[in-house]
Amino acid sequence: MINMNLDKIDTTILEILEKDARTSFREIARKLDVSPDTISKRFQKLKELGIIVDSTVIINPKKIGYSFISRFGVDVKPAYSSQVLEEIIKIPSVIVASKLVGKYDLISIIVVKNFQHLCELREIILEMPYVEKVEASMWINTMELCPCYFLI
Amino acid sequence: MKNKNLDEIDIKILRTLQKNVRTPFKEIANQCNISMDTIKSRYNKMMKNEVIRGSTIVVDPKKMGQGNLVIIGIKIVQQFSDLVMNIIKKMKGLCVVTKSIGQYDIEAIFLLEDIEQIGIIKDKIEDFPQVKSADVGIFVDKPLLCPKNFEFE
Known part of the structure:
Protein backbone atom coordinates (compact mmCIF):
# COMPACT_ATOMS: atom_id res chain seq x y z
CA MET A 1 0.00 0.00 0.00
CA LEU A 49 2.80 17.61 2.45
CA GLY A 50 3.98 16.47 5.85
CA ILE A 51 5.44 13.28 4.45
CA ILE A 52 8.92 14.25 5.58
CA VAL A 53 8.31 15.32 9.16
CA ASP A 54 11.84 15.96 10.18
CA SER A 55 15.47 15.14 9.64
CA THR A 56 18.06 14.34 12.22
CA VAL A 57 21.39 12.86 13.05
CA ILE A 58 21.23 9.43 14.66
CA ILE A 59 23.21 9.39 17.86
CA ASN A 60 24.23 6.27 19.67
CA PRO A 61 22.95 6.85 23.21
CA LYS A 62 25.39 4.31 24.65
CA LYS A 63 28.27 6.56 23.60
CA ILE A 64 26.96 9.60 25.37
CA GLY A 65 26.31 8.19 28.79
CA TYR A 66 23.01 6.38 28.47
CA SER A 67 22.96 2.76 29.46
CA PHE A 68 19.57 1.29 28.67
CA ILE A 69 16.07 1.89 27.40
CA SER A 70 13.00 1.93 29.54
CA ARG A 71 9.37 1.69 28.55
CA PHE A 72 6.89 3.55 30.70
CA GLY A 73 3.19 2.78 30.73
CA VAL A 74 1.17 5.64 32.17
CA ASP A 75 -2.45 5.75 33.30
CA VAL A 76 -4.12 9.14 33.46
CA LYS A 77 -7.44 10.57 34.52
CA PRO A 78 -9.91 10.19 31.63
CA ALA A 79 -9.86 13.06 29.11
CA TYR A 80 -6.45 14.33 30.18
CA SER A 81 -4.26 12.09 28.09
CA SER A 82 -3.36 14.73 25.48
CA GLN A 83 -2.36 17.15 28.16
CA VAL A 84 -0.12 14.68 29.95
CA LEU A 85 1.36 13.51 26.65
CA GLU A 86 2.46 17.06 25.87
CA GLU A 87 4.26 17.20 29.21
CA ILE A 88 5.92 13.82 28.85
CA ILE A 89 7.42 14.60 25.47
CA LYS A 90 9.17 17.60 27.01
CA ILE A 91 11.23 15.45 29.36
CA PRO A 92 14.81 15.13 28.19
CA SER A 93 15.61 11.50 27.25
CA VAL A 94 12.12 10.70 26.00
CA ILE A 95 12.39 9.30 22.51
CA VAL A 96 8.81 8.37 21.76
CA ALA A 97 5.52 9.05 23.47
CA SER A 98 2.07 8.13 22.28
CA LYS A 99 -1.51 7.55 23.29
CA LEU A 100 -2.25 3.90 23.46
CA VAL A 101 -5.29 1.67 23.22
CA GLY A 102 -4.53 -1.20 25.49
CA LYS A 103 -3.30 -1.77 28.96
CA TYR A 104 -2.12 1.80 29.52
CA ASP A 105 -3.39 5.19 28.39
CA LEU A 106 0.01 6.46 27.37
CA ILE A 107 3.26 4.85 26.45
CA SER A 108 6.68 6.37 26.45
CA ILE A 109 10.07 5.04 25.49
CA ILE A 110 12.95 6.67 27.27
CA VAL A 111 16.73 6.37 27.27
CA VAL A 112 18.08 6.07 30.77
CA LYS A 113 21.51 6.78 32.27
CA ASN A 114 21.33 4.66 35.41
CA PHE A 115 18.96 3.39 38.08
CA GLN A 116 18.82 6.68 39.88
CA HIS A 117 17.90 8.39 36.65
CA LEU A 118 15.17 5.80 36.12
CA CYS A 119 13.69 6.53 39.53
CA GLU A 120 13.86 10.26 38.88
CA LEU A 121 12.05 9.89 35.58
CA ARG A 122 9.34 7.87 37.24
CA GLU A 123 8.94 10.51 39.94
CA ILE A 124 8.74 13.31 37.39
CA ILE A 125 5.92 11.61 35.54
CA LEU A 126 4.12 10.57 38.72
CA GLU A 127 4.12 14.13 39.94
CA MET A 128 2.43 15.46 36.81
CA PRO A 129 -1.16 16.50 37.31
CA TYR A 130 -3.78 13.89 36.32
CA VAL A 131 -1.29 11.03 36.25
CA GLU A 132 -2.66 8.11 38.22
CA LYS A 133 -0.19 5.33 37.72
CA VAL A 134 3.25 4.82 36.22
CA GLU A 135 4.70 1.47 35.41
CA ALA A 136 8.24 1.11 34.17
CA SER A 137 9.96 -1.76 32.50
CA MET A 138 13.61 -2.02 31.60
CA TRP A 139 14.63 -3.23 28.21
CA ILE A 140 17.61 -5.53 28.05
CA ASN A 141 19.14 -7.25 25.04
CA THR A 142 17.27 -4.87 22.82
CA MET A 143 17.46 -5.69 19.18
CA GLU A 144 18.37 -2.78 16.97
CA LEU A 145 15.53 -0.33 16.73
CA CYS A 146 14.25 0.56 13.32
CA PRO A 147 16.24 3.79 12.91
CA CYS A 148 13.80 5.56 10.64
CA TYR A 149 11.20 5.23 13.31
CA PHE A 150 12.85 5.44 16.66
CA LEU A 151 16.01 7.26 15.85
CA ILE A 152 18.31 5.63 18.29
CA MET B 1 27.54 12.64 34.29
CA LYS B 2 29.85 14.64 32.10
CA ASN B 3 30.80 13.05 28.85
CA LYS B 4 34.54 12.98 28.48
CA ASN B 5 34.52 12.14 24.80
CA LEU B 6 32.71 15.22 23.66
CA ASP B 7 33.72 18.83 24.01
CA GLU B 8 31.74 22.00 23.40
CA ILE B 9 32.34 22.02 19.67
CA ASP B 10 31.22 18.41 19.31
CA ILE B 11 28.06 19.16 21.22
CA LYS B 12 27.38 22.25 19.16
CA ILE B 13 27.73 20.16 15.98
CA LEU B 14 25.40 17.48 17.32
CA ARG B 15 22.81 19.99 18.47
CA THR B 16 22.79 21.74 15.12
CA LEU B 17 22.54 18.50 13.17
CA GLN B 18 19.78 17.22 15.41
CA LYS B 19 17.69 20.21 14.44
CA ASN B 20 18.50 20.02 10.77
CA VAL B 21 20.82 17.32 9.62
CA ARG B 22 21.31 19.00 6.27
CA THR B 23 22.91 22.09 7.77
CA PRO B 24 26.06 22.76 5.73
CA PHE B 25 29.31 22.38 7.68
CA LYS B 26 30.18 25.86 6.52
CA GLU B 27 27.24 27.31 8.41
CA ILE B 28 28.18 25.46 11.59
CA ALA B 29 31.76 26.65 11.14
CA ASN B 30 30.60 30.25 10.92
CA GLN B 31 28.49 29.89 14.02
CA CYS B 32 31.34 28.40 16.03
CA ASN B 33 33.86 30.73 14.53
CA ILE B 34 36.22 27.97 13.54
CA SER B 35 37.26 26.48 10.23
CA MET B 36 35.09 24.21 8.16
CA ASP B 37 37.87 21.63 8.14
CA THR B 38 37.71 21.40 11.92
CA ILE B 39 33.97 20.79 11.78
CA LYS B 40 34.46 18.17 9.11
CA SER B 41 37.16 16.33 11.02
CA ARG B 42 35.11 16.48 14.22
CA TYR B 43 32.14 15.05 12.38
CA ASN B 44 34.22 12.27 10.88
CA LYS B 45 35.73 11.51 14.26
CA MET B 46 32.30 11.17 15.82
CA MET B 47 31.27 8.89 12.99
CA LYS B 48 34.37 6.79 13.57
CA ASN B 49 33.76 6.64 17.33
CA GLU B 50 30.17 5.66 16.59
CA VAL B 51 28.78 8.57 18.55
CA ILE B 52 27.00 9.39 15.31
CA ARG B 53 25.47 6.36 13.71
CA GLY B 54 24.10 8.08 10.66
CA SER B 55 21.42 10.46 9.62
CA THR B 56 17.87 10.07 8.48
CA ILE B 57 14.63 11.75 7.61
CA VAL B 58 11.52 11.06 9.63
CA VAL B 59 8.66 10.03 7.41
CA ASP B 60 5.07 10.08 8.57
CA PRO B 61 4.12 6.41 8.23
CA LYS B 62 0.39 7.16 8.12
CA LYS B 63 0.86 9.32 5.05
CA MET B 64 2.87 6.57 3.43
CA GLY B 65 0.11 4.08 4.14
CA GLN B 66 2.31 2.08 6.47
CA GLY B 67 -0.34 1.83 9.13
CA ASN B 68 -0.29 1.25 12.84
CA LEU B 69 2.33 0.85 15.50
CA VAL B 70 1.51 -1.90 17.93
CA ILE B 71 3.30 -2.92 21.10
CA ILE B 72 2.99 -6.44 22.40
CA GLY B 73 3.92 -7.41 25.95
CA ILE B 74 4.60 -11.11 26.31
CA LYS B 75 4.84 -13.31 29.37
CA ILE B 76 6.89 -16.43 28.98
CA VAL B 77 7.21 -19.74 30.78
CA GLN B 78 10.58 -19.42 32.50
CA GLN B 79 13.85 -19.70 30.55
CA PHE B 80 12.39 -19.66 27.06
CA SER B 81 12.77 -15.99 26.31
CA ASP B 82 15.65 -16.47 23.86
CA LEU B 83 13.71 -19.02 21.91
CA VAL B 84 10.60 -16.89 21.67
CA MET B 85 12.62 -13.80 20.88
CA ASN B 86 14.31 -15.55 17.96
CA ILE B 87 10.96 -16.54 16.54
CA ILE B 88 9.58 -13.03 16.88
CA LYS B 89 12.67 -11.61 15.18
CA LYS B 90 11.58 -13.33 11.99
CA MET B 91 8.05 -11.94 12.01
CA LYS B 92 6.91 -9.44 9.42
CA GLY B 93 6.52 -5.80 10.35
CA LEU B 94 8.77 -5.99 13.42
CA CYS B 95 10.42 -2.73 14.49
CA VAL B 96 11.98 -3.80 17.72
CA VAL B 97 12.01 -6.75 20.08
CA THR B 98 13.60 -6.80 23.49
CA LYS B 99 13.84 -8.73 26.70
CA SER B 100 12.26 -6.81 29.49
CA ILE B 101 12.35 -6.58 33.26
CA GLY B 102 9.02 -5.58 34.69
CA GLN B 103 5.53 -6.61 33.85
CA TYR B 104 6.53 -8.57 30.75
CA ASP B 105 9.39 -10.82 29.77
CA ILE B 106 9.52 -9.75 26.15
CA GLU B 107 8.23 -6.63 24.47
CA ALA B 108 7.96 -6.13 20.74
CA ILE B 109 6.82 -3.28 18.54
CA PHE B 110 5.36 -3.91 15.12
CA LEU B 111 4.39 -1.62 12.30
CA LEU B 112 1.32 -3.17 10.70
CA GLU B 113 -0.56 -2.23 7.58
CA ASP B 114 -3.99 -3.06 8.82
CA ILE B 115 -5.75 -3.76 12.08
CA GLU B 116 -6.59 -7.37 11.20
CA GLN B 117 -2.92 -8.26 11.30
CA ILE B 118 -2.82 -7.44 14.99
CA GLY B 119 -5.07 -10.36 15.82
CA ILE B 120 -3.09 -12.67 13.58
CA ILE B 121 0.20 -11.74 15.23
CA LYS B 122 -1.24 -12.04 18.72
CA ASP B 123 -2.60 -15.52 17.92
CA LYS B 124 0.67 -16.56 16.36
CA ILE B 125 2.60 -15.52 19.46
CA GLU B 126 0.13 -17.05 21.89
CA ASP B 127 0.22 -20.33 19.97
CA PHE B 128 3.69 -21.05 21.27
CA PRO B 129 3.58 -23.35 24.27
CA GLN B 130 6.27 -21.27 25.98
CA VAL B 131 4.11 -18.15 25.88
CA LYS B 132 1.78 -17.53 28.78
CA SER B 133 0.06 -14.46 27.46
CA ALA B 134 0.40 -11.56 25.03
CA ASP B 135 -1.05 -8.12 25.72
CA VAL B 136 -1.55 -5.76 22.84
CA GLY B 137 -1.41 -1.98 22.86
CA ILE B 138 -2.12 0.10 19.78
CA PHE B 139 -0.49 3.50 19.34
CA VAL B 140 -3.15 6.06 18.51
CA ASP B 141 -2.78 9.38 16.75
CA LYS B 142 0.69 10.18 15.65
CA PRO B 143 3.28 9.18 18.20
CA LEU B 144 5.42 12.11 19.22
CA LEU B 145 9.03 11.56 18.45
CA CYS B 146 11.56 13.45 20.37
CA PRO B 147 15.02 12.27 19.52
CA LYS B 148 16.38 15.76 19.95
CA ASN B 149 16.10 15.69 23.65
CA PHE B 150 19.28 13.85 24.50
CA GLU B 151 21.26 15.52 27.18
CA PHE B 152 24.93 15.58 26.47
CA GLU B 153 26.08 16.30 29.97
Missing part, protein backbone atom coordinates in the same frame (compact mmCIF):
# COMPACT_ATOMS: atom_id res chain seq x y z
CA ILE A 2 1.86 3.02 -1.25
CA ASN A 3 0.78 6.62 -1.21
CA MET A 4 -0.79 7.32 -4.59
CA ASN A 5 0.43 10.92 -4.84
CA LEU A 6 4.06 9.92 -4.96
CA ASP A 7 5.95 9.01 -8.09
CA LYS A 8 9.25 7.25 -8.62
CA ILE A 9 11.27 10.42 -8.04
CA ASP A 10 9.61 11.09 -4.69
CA THR A 11 10.00 7.54 -3.42
CA THR A 12 13.64 7.42 -4.51
CA ILE A 13 14.34 10.67 -2.69
CA LEU A 14 12.75 9.24 0.45
CA GLU A 15 14.67 5.99 0.18
CA ILE A 16 18.02 7.68 -0.26
CA LEU A 17 17.50 10.25 2.50
CA GLU A 18 16.25 7.66 4.97
CA LYS A 19 19.59 5.94 4.67
CA ASP A 20 21.68 9.10 4.64
CA ALA A 21 19.93 12.41 5.09
CA ARG A 22 23.04 14.37 4.18
CA THR A 23 23.17 13.05 0.62
CA SER A 24 23.49 16.04 -1.67
CA PHE A 25 20.62 16.84 -4.01
CA ARG A 26 23.11 16.80 -6.84
CA GLU A 27 23.98 13.19 -6.14
CA ILE A 28 20.32 12.16 -5.97
CA ALA A 29 19.70 14.09 -9.19
CA ARG A 30 22.46 12.19 -10.92
CA LYS A 31 20.98 8.86 -9.90
CA LEU A 32 17.57 9.82 -11.21
CA ASP A 33 18.85 11.66 -14.24
CA VAL A 34 17.00 14.88 -13.42
CA SER A 35 18.21 18.32 -12.36
CA PRO A 36 19.21 19.11 -8.75
CA ASP A 37 16.54 21.80 -8.86
CA THR A 38 13.86 19.18 -9.37
CA ILE A 39 15.11 17.28 -6.34
CA SER A 40 15.15 20.44 -4.27
CA LYS A 41 11.56 21.25 -5.29
CA ARG A 42 10.38 17.73 -4.61
CA PHE A 43 12.07 17.77 -1.22
CA GLN A 44 10.23 20.98 -0.34
CA LYS A 45 6.96 19.47 -1.57
CA LEU A 46 7.44 16.35 0.55
CA LYS A 47 8.02 18.56 3.55
CA GLU A 48 4.97 20.70 2.83
Whole structure:
Protein backbone atom coordinates (compact mmCIF):
# COMPACT_ATOMS: atom_id res chain seq x y z
CA MET A 1 0.00 0.00 0.00
CA ILE A 2 1.86 3.02 -1.25
CA ASN A 3 0.78 6.62 -1.21
CA MET A 4 -0.79 7.32 -4.59
CA ASN A 5 0.43 10.92 -4.84
CA LEU A 6 4.06 9.92 -4.96
CA ASP A 7 5.95 9.01 -8.09
CA LYS A 8 9.25 7.25 -8.62
CA ILE A 9 11.27 10.42 -8.04
CA ASP A 10 9.61 11.09 -4.69
CA THR A 11 10.00 7.54 -3.42
CA THR A 12 13.64 7.42 -4.51
CA ILE A 13 14.34 10.67 -2.69
CA LEU A 14 12.75 9.24 0.45
CA GLU A 15 14.67 5.99 0.18
CA ILE A 16 18.02 7.68 -0.26
CA LEU A 17 17.50 10.25 2.50
CA GLU A 18 16.25 7.66 4.97
CA LYS A 19 19.59 5.94 4.67
CA ASP A 20 21.68 9.10 4.64
CA ALA A 21 19.93 12.41 5.09
CA ARG A 22 23.04 14.37 4.18
CA THR A 23 23.17 13.05 0.62
CA SER A 24 23.49 16.04 -1.67
CA PHE A 25 20.62 16.84 -4.01
CA ARG A 26 23.11 16.80 -6.84
CA GLU A 27 23.98 13.19 -6.14
CA ILE A 28 20.32 12.16 -5.97
CA ALA A 29 19.70 14.09 -9.19
CA ARG A 30 22.46 12.19 -10.92
CA LYS A 31 20.98 8.86 -9.90
CA LEU A 32 17.57 9.82 -11.21
CA ASP A 33 18.85 11.66 -14.24
CA VAL A 34 17.00 14.88 -13.42
CA SER A 35 18.21 18.32 -12.36
CA PRO A 36 19.21 19.11 -8.75
CA ASP A 37 16.54 21.80 -8.86
CA THR A 38 13.86 19.18 -9.37
CA ILE A 39 15.11 17.28 -6.34
CA SER A 40 15.15 20.44 -4.27
CA LYS A 41 11.56 21.25 -5.29
CA ARG A 42 10.38 17.73 -4.61
CA PHE A 43 12.07 17.77 -1.22
CA GLN A 44 10.23 20.98 -0.34
CA LYS A 45 6.96 19.47 -1.57
CA LEU A 46 7.44 16.35 0.55
CA LYS A 47 8.02 18.56 3.55
CA GLU A 48 4.97 20.70 2.83
CA LEU A 49 2.80 17.61 2.45
CA GLY A 50 3.98 16.47 5.85
CA ILE A 51 5.44 13.28 4.45
CA ILE A 52 8.92 14.25 5.58
CA VAL A 53 8.31 15.32 9.16
CA ASP A 54 11.84 15.96 10.18
CA SER A 55 15.47 15.14 9.64
CA THR A 56 18.06 14.34 12.22
CA VAL A 57 21.39 12.86 13.05
CA ILE A 58 21.23 9.43 14.66
CA ILE A 59 23.21 9.39 17.86
CA ASN A 60 24.23 6.27 19.67
CA PRO A 61 22.95 6.85 23.21
CA LYS A 62 25.39 4.31 24.65
CA LYS A 63 28.27 6.56 23.60
CA ILE A 64 26.96 9.60 25.37
CA GLY A 65 26.31 8.19 28.79
CA TYR A 66 23.01 6.38 28.47
CA SER A 67 22.96 2.76 29.46
CA PHE A 68 19.57 1.29 28.67
CA ILE A 69 16.07 1.89 27.40
CA SER A 70 13.00 1.93 29.54
CA ARG A 71 9.37 1.69 28.55
CA PHE A 72 6.89 3.55 30.70
CA GLY A 73 3.19 2.78 30.73
CA VAL A 74 1.17 5.64 32.17
CA ASP A 75 -2.45 5.75 33.30
CA VAL A 76 -4.12 9.14 33.46
CA LYS A 77 -7.44 10.57 34.52
CA PRO A 78 -9.91 10.19 31.63
CA ALA A 79 -9.86 13.06 29.11
CA TYR A 80 -6.45 14.33 30.18
CA SER A 81 -4.26 12.09 28.09
CA SER A 82 -3.36 14.73 25.48
CA GLN A 83 -2.36 17.15 28.16
CA VAL A 84 -0.12 14.68 29.95
CA LEU A 85 1.36 13.51 26.65
CA GLU A 86 2.46 17.06 25.87
CA GLU A 87 4.26 17.20 29.21
CA ILE A 88 5.92 13.82 28.85
CA ILE A 89 7.42 14.60 25.47
CA LYS A 90 9.17 17.60 27.01
CA ILE A 91 11.23 15.45 29.36
CA PRO A 92 14.81 15.13 28.19
CA SER A 93 15.61 11.50 27.25
CA VAL A 94 12.12 10.70 26.00
CA ILE A 95 12.39 9.30 22.51
CA VAL A 96 8.81 8.37 21.76
CA ALA A 97 5.52 9.05 23.47
CA SER A 98 2.07 8.13 22.28
CA LYS A 99 -1.51 7.55 23.29
CA LEU A 100 -2.25 3.90 23.46
CA VAL A 101 -5.29 1.67 23.22
CA GLY A 102 -4.53 -1.20 25.49
CA LYS A 103 -3.30 -1.77 28.96
CA TYR A 104 -2.12 1.80 29.52
CA ASP A 105 -3.39 5.19 28.39
CA LEU A 106 0.01 6.46 27.37
CA ILE A 107 3.26 4.85 26.45
CA SER A 108 6.68 6.37 26.45
CA ILE A 109 10.07 5.04 25.49
CA ILE A 110 12.95 6.67 27.27
CA VAL A 111 16.73 6.37 27.27
CA VAL A 112 18.08 6.07 30.77
CA LYS A 113 21.51 6.78 32.27
CA ASN A 114 21.33 4.66 35.41
CA PHE A 115 18.96 3.39 38.08
CA GLN A 116 18.82 6.68 39.88
CA HIS A 117 17.90 8.39 36.65
CA LEU A 118 15.17 5.80 36.12
CA CYS A 119 13.69 6.53 39.53
CA GLU A 120 13.86 10.26 38.88
CA LEU A 121 12.05 9.89 35.58
CA ARG A 122 9.34 7.87 37.24
CA GLU A 123 8.94 10.51 39.94
CA ILE A 124 8.74 13.31 37.39
CA ILE A 125 5.92 11.61 35.54
CA LEU A 126 4.12 10.57 38.72
CA GLU A 127 4.12 14.13 39.94
CA MET A 128 2.43 15.46 36.81
CA PRO A 129 -1.16 16.50 37.31
CA TYR A 130 -3.78 13.89 36.32
CA VAL A 131 -1.29 11.03 36.25
CA GLU A 132 -2.66 8.11 38.22
CA LYS A 133 -0.19 5.33 37.72
CA VAL A 134 3.25 4.82 36.22
CA GLU A 135 4.70 1.47 35.41
CA ALA A 136 8.24 1.11 34.17
CA SER A 137 9.96 -1.76 32.50
CA MET A 138 13.61 -2.02 31.60
CA TRP A 139 14.63 -3.23 28.21
CA ILE A 140 17.61 -5.53 28.05
CA ASN A 141 19.14 -7.25 25.04
CA THR A 142 17.27 -4.87 22.82
CA MET A 143 17.46 -5.69 19.18
CA GLU A 144 18.37 -2.78 16.97
CA LEU A 145 15.53 -0.33 16.73
CA CYS A 146 14.25 0.56 13.32
CA PRO A 147 16.24 3.79 12.91
CA CYS A 148 13.80 5.56 10.64
CA TYR A 149 11.20 5.23 13.31
CA PHE A 150 12.85 5.44 16.66
CA LEU A 151 16.01 7.26 15.85
CA ILE A 152 18.31 5.63 18.29
CA MET B 1 27.54 12.64 34.29
CA LYS B 2 29.85 14.64 32.10
CA ASN B 3 30.80 13.05 28.85
CA LYS B 4 34.54 12.98 28.48
CA ASN B 5 34.52 12.14 24.80
CA LEU B 6 32.71 15.22 23.66
CA ASP B 7 33.72 18.83 24.01
CA GLU B 8 31.74 22.00 23.40
CA ILE B 9 32.34 22.02 19.67
CA ASP B 10 31.22 18.41 19.31
CA ILE B 11 28.06 19.16 21.22
CA LYS B 12 27.38 22.25 19.16
CA ILE B 13 27.73 20.16 15.98
CA LEU B 14 25.40 17.48 17.32
CA ARG B 15 22.81 19.99 18.47
CA THR B 16 22.79 21.74 15.12
CA LEU B 17 22.54 18.50 13.17
CA GLN B 18 19.78 17.22 15.41
CA LYS B 19 17.69 20.21 14.44
CA ASN B 20 18.50 20.02 10.77
CA VAL B 21 20.82 17.32 9.62
CA ARG B 22 21.31 19.00 6.27
CA THR B 23 22.91 22.09 7.77
CA PRO B 24 26.06 22.76 5.73
CA PHE B 25 29.31 22.38 7.68
CA LYS B 26 30.18 25.86 6.52
CA GLU B 27 27.24 27.31 8.41
CA ILE B 28 28.18 25.46 11.59
CA ALA B 29 31.76 26.65 11.14
CA ASN B 30 30.60 30.25 10.92
CA GLN B 31 28.49 29.89 14.02
CA CYS B 32 31.34 28.40 16.03
CA ASN B 33 33.86 30.73 14.53
CA ILE B 34 36.22 27.97 13.54
CA SER B 35 37.26 26.48 10.23
CA MET B 36 35.09 24.21 8.16
CA ASP B 37 37.87 21.63 8.14
CA THR B 38 37.71 21.40 11.92
CA ILE B 39 33.97 20.79 11.78
CA LYS B 40 34.46 18.17 9.11
CA SER B 41 37.16 16.33 11.02
CA ARG B 42 35.11 16.48 14.22
CA TYR B 43 32.14 15.05 12.38
CA ASN B 44 34.22 12.27 10.88
CA LYS B 45 35.73 11.51 14.26
CA MET B 46 32.30 11.17 15.82
CA MET B 47 31.27 8.89 12.99
CA LYS B 48 34.37 6.79 13.57
CA ASN B 49 33.76 6.64 17.33
CA GLU B 50 30.17 5.66 16.59
CA VAL B 51 28.78 8.57 18.55
CA ILE B 52 27.00 9.39 15.31
CA ARG B 53 25.47 6.36 13.71
CA GLY B 54 24.10 8.08 10.66
CA SER B 55 21.42 10.46 9.62
CA THR B 56 17.87 10.07 8.48
CA ILE B 57 14.63 11.75 7.61
CA VAL B 58 11.52 11.06 9.63
CA VAL B 59 8.66 10.03 7.41
CA ASP B 60 5.07 10.08 8.57
CA PRO B 61 4.12 6.41 8.23
CA LYS B 62 0.39 7.16 8.12
CA LYS B 63 0.86 9.32 5.05
CA MET B 64 2.87 6.57 3.43
CA GLY B 65 0.11 4.08 4.14
CA GLN B 66 2.31 2.08 6.47
CA GLY B 67 -0.34 1.83 9.13
CA ASN B 68 -0.29 1.25 12.84
CA LEU B 69 2.33 0.85 15.50
CA VAL B 70 1.51 -1.90 17.93
CA ILE B 71 3.30 -2.92 21.10
CA ILE B 72 2.99 -6.44 22.40
CA GLY B 73 3.92 -7.41 25.95
CA ILE B 74 4.60 -11.11 26.31
CA LYS B 75 4.84 -13.31 29.37
CA ILE B 76 6.89 -16.43 28.98
CA VAL B 77 7.21 -19.74 30.78
CA GLN B 78 10.58 -19.42 32.50
CA GLN B 79 13.85 -19.70 30.55
CA PHE B 80 12.39 -19.66 27.06
CA SER B 81 12.77 -15.99 26.31
CA ASP B 82 15.65 -16.47 23.86
CA LEU B 83 13.71 -19.02 21.91
CA VAL B 84 10.60 -16.89 21.67
CA MET B 85 12.62 -13.80 20.88
CA ASN B 86 14.31 -15.55 17.96
CA ILE B 87 10.96 -16.54 16.54
CA ILE B 88 9.58 -13.03 16.88
CA LYS B 89 12.67 -11.61 15.18
CA LYS B 90 11.58 -13.33 11.99
CA MET B 91 8.05 -11.94 12.01
CA LYS B 92 6.91 -9.44 9.42
CA GLY B 93 6.52 -5.80 10.35
CA LEU B 94 8.77 -5.99 13.42
CA CYS B 95 10.42 -2.73 14.49
CA VAL B 96 11.98 -3.80 17.72
CA VAL B 97 12.01 -6.75 20.08
CA THR B 98 13.60 -6.80 23.49
CA LYS B 99 13.84 -8.73 26.70
CA SER B 100 12.26 -6.81 29.49
CA ILE B 101 12.35 -6.58 33.26
CA GLY B 102 9.02 -5.58 34.69
CA GLN B 103 5.53 -6.61 33.85
CA TYR B 104 6.53 -8.57 30.75
CA ASP B 105 9.39 -10.82 29.77
CA ILE B 106 9.52 -9.75 26.15
CA GLU B 107 8.23 -6.63 24.47
CA ALA B 108 7.96 -6.13 20.74
CA ILE B 109 6.82 -3.28 18.54
CA PHE B 110 5.36 -3.91 15.12
CA LEU B 111 4.39 -1.62 12.30
CA LEU B 112 1.32 -3.17 10.70
CA GLU B 113 -0.56 -2.23 7.58
CA ASP B 114 -3.99 -3.06 8.82
CA ILE B 115 -5.75 -3.76 12.08
CA GLU B 116 -6.59 -7.37 11.20
CA GLN B 117 -2.92 -8.26 11.30
CA ILE B 118 -2.82 -7.44 14.99
CA GLY B 119 -5.07 -10.36 15.82
CA ILE B 120 -3.09 -12.67 13.58
CA ILE B 121 0.20 -11.74 15.23
CA LYS B 122 -1.24 -12.04 18.72
CA ASP B 123 -2.60 -15.52 17.92
CA LYS B 124 0.67 -16.56 16.36
CA ILE B 125 2.60 -15.52 19.46
CA GLU B 126 0.13 -17.05 21.89
CA ASP B 127 0.22 -20.33 19.97
CA PHE B 128 3.69 -21.05 21.27
CA PRO B 129 3.58 -23.35 24.27
CA GLN B 130 6.27 -21.27 25.98
CA VAL B 131 4.11 -18.15 25.88
CA LYS B 132 1.78 -17.53 28.78
CA SER B 133 0.06 -14.46 27.46
CA ALA B 134 0.40 -11.56 25.03
CA ASP B 135 -1.05 -8.12 25.72
CA VAL B 136 -1.55 -5.76 22.84
CA GLY B 137 -1.41 -1.98 22.86
CA ILE B 138 -2.12 0.10 19.78
CA PHE B 139 -0.49 3.50 19.34
CA VAL B 140 -3.15 6.06 18.51
CA ASP B 141 -2.78 9.38 16.75
CA LYS B 142 0.69 10.18 15.65
CA PRO B 143 3.28 9.18 18.20
CA LEU B 144 5.42 12.11 19.22
CA LEU B 145 9.03 11.56 18.45
CA CYS B 146 11.56 13.45 20.37
CA PRO B 147 15.02 12.27 19.52
CA LYS B 148 16.38 15.76 19.95
CA ASN B 149 16.10 15.69 23.65
CA PHE B 150 19.28 13.85 24.50
CA GLU B 151 21.26 15.52 27.18
CA PHE B 152 24.93 15.58 26.47
CA GLU B 153 26.08 16.30 29.97
